[in-house]
Amino acid sequence: MSTTFTDALAKGLTGKNKGERRKLSYPVILLLIAGGLLVLSVLRVITGAEDLTSSGQFSGALGAAVPIGLAGLGGLWAERAGVVNIGLEGMMMLGTFSAGWIGWQHGPWAAAAAGIIGGALGGLVHALATVTFGVDHIISGVAINILALGVTQYLAKLWFGAEGSEAQQAGGNDKQSPVMENMPNFSIPGLSDWLNSIEKHNWFFVSDLAGIVDGLVTDVSWLTIVAGGLFVLTFFVLWRSSFGLRLRSCGESPVAAESLGVNVYKYKYAAVVVSGGLAGLGGAFLAIGTHMYSDGQTGGRGYIGLATMISGNWRPGGVAMSAGLFGFMDSLQLRSGGPTVHALLLLVAVLLIGFAAWRLRAGKTKPAIVSAAFGVALIVWYTMTKTVPLELVDATPYVATLLVLSFSAQRLRMPKANGKPYRKGEGK
Numbered sequence: 001m002s003t004t005f006t007d008a009l010a011k012g013l014t015g016k017n018k019g020e021r022r023k024l025s026y027p028v029i030l031l032l033i034a035g036g037l038l039v040l041s042v043l044r045v046i047t048g049a050e051d052l053t054s055s056g057q058f059s060g061a062l063g064a065a066v067p068i069g070l071a072g073l074g075g076l077w078a079e080r081a082g083v084v085n086i087g088l089e090g091m092m093m094l095g096t097f098s099a100g101w102i103g104w105q106h107g108p109w110a111a112a113a114a115g116i117i118g119g120a121l122g123g124l125v126h127a128l129a130t131v132t133f134g135v136d137h138i139i140s141g142v143a144i145n146i147l148a149l150g151v152t153q154y155l156a157k158l159w160f161g162a163e164g165s166e167a168q169q170a171g172g173n174d175k176q177s178p179v180m181e182n183m184p185n186f187s188i189p190g191l192s193d194w195l196n197s198i199e200k201h202n203w204f205f206v207s208d209l210a211g212i213v214d215g216l217v218t219d220v221s222w223l224t225i226v227a228g229g230l231f232v233l234t235f236f237v238l239w240r241s242s243f244g245l246r247l248r249s250c251g252e253s254p255v256a257a258e259s260l261g262v263n264v265y266k267y268k269y270a271a272v273v274v275s276g277g278l279a280g281l282g283g284a285f286l287a288i289g290t291h292m293y294s295d296g297q298t299g300g301r302g303y304i305g306l307a308t309m310i311s312g313n314w315r316p317g318g319v320a321m322s323a324g325l326f327g328f329m330d331s332l333q334l335r336s337g338g339p340t341v342h343a344l345l346l347l348v349a350v351l352l353i354g355f356a357a358w359r360l361r362a363g364k365t366k367p368a369i370v371s372a373a374f375g376v377a378l379i380v381w382y383t384m385t386k387t388v389p390l391e392l393v394d395a396t397p398y399v400a401t402l403l404v405l406s407f408s409a410q411r412l413r414m415p416k417a418n419g420k421p422y423r424k425g426e427g428k
Contacts, residue, residue: 039347041208048344053208055199057331057340058215063289064334065327066227067092067298070282071305072312072319073234074119074275075374079314080238081271083130084419086141089302090148091122091276095283097152098179100293101159104170108183108288112223112281120273122148127272131265135420145302153295160293168389177293185219192218193292223285230278235316247271251415254422265424279305300398307401312410322404329397336388343395345388348403349378353409 023372027089037053046317049056071088078085098118103111142416159165160172170178195214199382238244247267249257254264279302286321287293305327312318332340352375360368392399 007382017247025333028406029274030221037072037209037212038309040206041205043206043343043347045204047339047346048341049343050202051335051337051340052343053075053387055196055214057213057328057335058212059218060331060334061324061328062216062220063327064330065323066221066224068301068305068308068326068330069280069320069323070227070230070285071302072323074123074282074304074317075229075306075309076234076275076312076314076319077238077271077278078123078126078275079309080251081420082254082415082417082420082422083127083268083272083275084137084141085123085126085272085275086306087122087126087144087148087302088275088279088305089300090141090145090296091119091126091147091153091279091299092283092286092305093148094276095280096287096293097155097177098280099284099287100180101155103287104178104292105179108179108223111180111288112226112284115280115284115287119278119283120277122280122289123273123276124269126276127269131268133262133273134314145393148208149223156169158294158297161359175295176286179291180288182291183221183223183288185221187220191300204300211322213246221285221381222290223348227285230281230317230426231320238316240315251417254417258424264422272311278404294303304397304401304418307405310414311404313408313412325404326397326400329400333393334395337393337396341393342382342385342388343385343421345378345382351373352378 038054039136044050071092074091075085075088095115095118095216095401099115101113102114122144125147126140128139129140129143155175156177160167161174162168165172167178174180181246191213195210198210199214216409238248246257246262246341248269249262249269250264250267255318282301282305283298286297290297305323308326310321313319331337352371356368356370356372356375359365359371
């Protein structure tokens, strides 16, 4: 790529982003993280919900965040190239099934590779429909989800539940695969025990910090490390390489990109196949974590992954933070989170009242009144009860999804040509 070409393409991209807000610096991000930890510490002391910052809670949150984050990262690849990928859920299904099929025979690492391939095949079908044949992206994505559900259920009956088959004899049935080997975890020697001892003292802030870090360094799956590396790799590939510049130009203005010599179809295909592979790896993570494929295993995580991509503003760092939040909420329902979710009512109430004050200062009276009213209602709810219904605990990840999308809607900016039809030759 010539310097002139690179400069022209980069200028086109940055020119379209002039309306974006200034990026947060790393010191500011660290201060925000420290402030968030301080808020959780205060909330734990006020409410007595010790599980808010426990190592078990954050260990579970990390495990729950990885598949959601991988799905969101997959969506980011596709939509940065201008292809809406509603089919992330279906691609995760294909990943879970492929991982279960290969995993019980060849182990967890082979299962991870199979999950990537299974999801990538789903991405290839989506790319064929949307890029080559011009099918509406939403329709294609929904069709992928329906098709993946039917295919996995049919093949599970055929391969895992067939009477007298090797898979059935190994413990498989119509709804699940035979059990695969466990993927080893790792802990940092010495550090985990030391952090655990500090956490048990229940010191303000210090024990909270120790509990959080302990949850992130104890019994961590190697696949989690791989997932973290993929986030870093995505940033450098899409924002620090000529390949990424070309790919993102296809999502901003494919006509301009084509006029500068970019093969738009090729980059869209590459992005959507990678998108499917990442979602498939997220599905494989679920199967490896439970040692088998089981019907309905994804549980809507592909859709939540799509929400993390949107609330993360189509950036890897934003996707990672959103996935961490949703993973935290998802972990609550696995740890009898009624009292903890009850404590979070107070936090949400304070945030709503703060948001109301901010909106009122900006002259937005109606949103301020609505936010303040909801905040006061939550405070009343908190003071009049000691826990929340189990149904609300189960719905917490989805409620958090709606709230985050609602609050982040004003700062979001999707790629300009995302979801728009494009035919080769329009730039000539």
